[in-house]
Amino acid sequence: MGFLDIDQATKSYGAVKVLHETDISVEEGEFLVLVGPSGCGKSTLLNMIAGLEEVTTGDISIKGRSMNNVKPAERNIAMVFQSYALYPNMTVKGNISFGMEMQGVAKEERERKIAEVADLLQIGQLLDRKPGQLSGGQRQRVAMGRALTREPDVFLFDEPLSNLDAKLRVDMRTEIKKLHQKLGTTIVYVTHDQIEALTLSTRIAVMFGGYVQQLGTPKEIYDNPANMFVAGFMGSPSMNLFPARIVKADGVTAAEITLGNGGTATIPFDRPALTAHEGREIILGIRPEAITDRDGADRNSNAVHVVDAPVEITEPAGSDTFVVTQMGGKDVTARFRADVDVKAGDSFPFAFNMQKAVAFDPKTEDRIA
Amino acid sequence: MTTATKSGVNMGRMVLYAALVLFCIYYLLPLYVMVVNSLKPLSEITAGGMMSLPGDWTLAPWATAWSTAQIGVDATGLKPYFVNSLVMVVPAVALSTILGALNGYVLTKWEFKGATLIFGLILFGCFIPFQMVLIPMARMLGLVGLAGSVWGLVFVHLVYGIGFSTLYFRNYYAAFPTELVRAAQIDGAGFFTIFWRILLPSSGPIAVVCIIWQFTNIWNDFLFGASFSDFDSQPMTVALNNLVQSSTGVKEYNVHFAGAIMAALPTLLVYIVAGRYFVRGLMAGSVKG
Numbered sequence: 001m002g003f004l005d006i007d008q009a010t011k012s013y014g015a016v017k018v019l020h021e022t023d024i025s026v027e028e029g030e031f032l033v034l035v036g037p038s039g040c041g042k043s044t045l046l047n048m049i050a051g052l053e054e055v056t057t058g059d060i061s062i063k064g065r066s067m068n069n070v071k072p073a074e075r076n077i078a079m080v081f082q083s084y085a086l087y088p089n090m091t092v093k094g095n096i097s098f099g100m101e102m103q104g105v106a107k108e109e110r111e112r113k114i115a116e117v118a119d120l121l122q123i124g125q126l127l128d129r130k131p132g133q134l135s136g137g138q139r140q141r142v143a144m145g146r147a148l149t150r151e152p153d154v155f156l157f158d159e160p161l162s163n164l165d166a167k168l169r170v171d172m173r174t175e176i177k178k179l180h181q182k183l184g185t186t187i188v189y190v191t192h193d194q195i196e197a198l199t200l201s202t203r204i205a206v207m208f209g210g211y212v213q214q215l216g217t218p219k220e221i222y223d224n225p226a227n228m229f230v231a232g233f234m235g236s237p238s239m240n241l242f243p244a245r246i247v248k249a250d251g252v253t254a255a256e257i258t259l260g261n262g263g264t265a266t267i268p269f270d271r272p273a274l275t276a277h278e279g280r281e282i283i284l285g286i287r288p289e290a291i292t293d294r295d296g297a298d299r300n301s302n303a304v305h306v307v308d309a310p311v312e313i314t315e316p317a318g319s320d321t322f323v324v325t326q327m328g329g330k331d332v333t334a335r336f337r338a339d340v341d342v343k344a345g346d347s348f349p350f351a352f353n354m355q356k357a358v359a360f361d362p363k364t365e366d367r368i369a
Numbered sequence: 370m371t372t373a374t375k376s377g378v379n380m381g382r383m384v385l386y387a388a389l390v391l392f393c394i395y396y397l398l399p400l401y402v403m404v405v406n407s408l409k410p411l412s413e414i415t416a417g418g419m420m421s422l423p424g425d426w427t428l429a430p431w432a433t434a435w436s437t438a439q440i441g442v443d444a445t446g447l448k449p450y451f452v453n454s455l456v457m458v459v460p461a462v463a464l465s466t467i468l469g470a471l472n473g474y475v476l477t478k479w480e481f482k483g484a485t486l487i488f489g490l491i492l493f494g495c496f497i498p499f500q501m502v503l504i505p506m507a508r509m510l511g512l513v514g515l516a517g518s519v520w521g522l523v524f525v526h527l528v529y530g531i532g533f534s535t536l537y538f539r540n541y542y543a544a545f546p547t548e549l550v551r552a553a554q555i556d557g558a559g560f561f562t563i564f565w566r567i568l569l570p571s572s573g574p575i576a577v578v579c580i581i582w583q584f585t586n587i588w589n590d591f592l593f594g595a596s597f598s599d600f601d602s603q604p605m606t607v608a609l610n611n612l613v614q615s616s617t618g619v620k621e622y623n624v625h626f627a628g629a630i631m632a633a634l635p636t637l638l639v640y641i642v643a644g645r646y647f648v649r650g651l652m653a654g655s656v657k658g
Binding site for chain 1: 546548549551552553554555556557558562566567570571
């Protein structure tokens with residue numbers, strides 16, 4: 001049994017089921033990120049943990065105590081909202097102390113905690129201002145400060161960085177991670193940004209259509225996606241997914257790929273699970289960084305195979321050059337070193353690190369190898 | 370690009386200002402007539418000098434209207450009726466505003482099944498003509514023992530006022546971020562604490578709109594005042610009518626003018642004091658989005 005247990009929890013609005021049976025067990029001190037596109041049920045699940053939405057069936061418990069029928073204020077949680085939800089009529093100090101006041105904390109104790117939190121988040125000079133006089137980043141800090149004073153069992157973050165500009169978002173992301181390392185509090189964090197999910201979390205639940213598609217560490221999610229949705233959603237640029245035919249070539253299982261110039265290439269793809277699919281079409285998944293120029297290939301891999309393919313577009317990105325070619329009728333992005341001399345229209349050798357490749361069933365979209 | 374010369378622009382301006390001043394005078398003329406005639410002896414009015422300034426300035430008509438004029442059967446002046454109106458309007462405005470704010474809060478932040486229907490019905494209540502409820506309301510007031518009293522009038526205006534005040538506050542709170550309410554819930558604030566500490570302090574502009582609207586309507590109401598009051602609970606509007614309509618003796622126009630200004634003064638005052646919030650409040654929802 002974990003610290004925070006979500007046990008077969010569902011949520012329905014009338015006949016519409018927005019969250020299907022969900023099981024997640026979070027250990028104390030974990031940083032769980034719920035990630036997915038809009039409408040996948042991630043915010044609903046967070047609100048259910050907070051007690052702002054009721055659980056239709058199933059159970060959510062914190063520290064072994066069932067939270068069904070427990071009011072939000074009595075769950076010992078704290079939440080940071082997307083809009084920060086600072087009370088506009090109160091000063092920063094008033095905002096931070098409001099919760100403690102409601103919990104009946106004595107005045108001296110409140111003052112002490114406000115000072116402590118202000119010090120931690122460096123918002124001491126802002127205490128007498130109203131939220132309207134603060135910048136986005138400052139509001140964000142105040143919202144976190146308000147949550148911190150509660151010393152909660154679980155922190156809940158609802159897309160806290162999505163209203164910040166790109167630069168500030170990266171800074172605050174680092175700060176949140178630092179804060180987690182320093183305090184070691186359990187965090188459940190909702191975002192639609194897969195980079196945030198990968199950088200912050202100790203575990204990720206990728207959600208789509210009201211289902212948890214995959215629950216795992218960032219590395220598991222990134223390297224071993226459970227299905228095509230997870231593969232396509234996590235990672236930027238996203239994983240290349242294109243059709244290939246499984247054949248036997250020289251006694252070895254291989255993937256036969258149609259190239260942009262009409263020719264075909266056969267790449268050994270030796271996985272026991274694929275023998276059953278011989279002669280059938282699969283969806284091959286391979287990340288851009290696993291398709292490189294010949295010298296950029298991973299030297300530790302024992303399955304690098306080179307294919308000559310026509311280059312369609314090159315996209316220099318400073319540190320790397322992304323090279324696009326056609327395979328199986330889809331655009332496939334490869335990640336070359338920046339100084340490789342490659343031009344659109346060339347035929348160029350692409351090195352496939354097939355160790356990193358995965359295969360999906362084109363019908364069910366589930367992982368097969 | 371405009372090719373108008375500088376003097377052309379000035380000419381246009383002058384015409385514009387002249388027109389505006391003319392409209393202004395036209396609009397203020399009735400007030401002028403009322404004020405000057407309330408400050409002169411009756412003889413000057415009957416002599417036909419309606420538009421001229423008083424030859425002999427006097428406050429006597431004001432004093433008469435306030436404390437000695439014949440209203441109905443008693444020569445009490447308008448004073449007791451002014452007090453009646455105040456005693457009626459203050460609780461009626463305060464209660465209908467508070468209840469409207471509470472309704473708006475519940476309808477937007479604690480949505481329940483049928484909330485839209487209930488709001489629709491409340492809204493419908495705004496547009497029921499006064500005349501339709503006269504007889505049922507009279508019966509009702511009789512049953513609860515409020516007939517012929519100032520508190521009966523407070524009740525009637527309160528009931529009628531809730532429709533509009535609910536409409537105002539509901540629309541205002543619909544734009545109020547729900548996340549704030551949720552944050553307060555997590556902070557441990559209850560239903561009324563959230564209302565008092567979070568929503569009300571941010572409701573200034575709409576409260577002003579609501580108060581001006583209710584105050585003007587209730588103060589100026591004649592029909593309910595005439596229908597549901599006794600002699601000792603009549604509001605100002607009804608007393609003014611009795612003063613002007615009294616058929617005994619000479620018609621003291623200067624006293625009538627003074628009385629009419631007295632009856633209009635409180636609403637005027639409310640507009641002047643709170644008016645600048647009025648426009649701001651009316652615009653608030655549309656700007657915030």
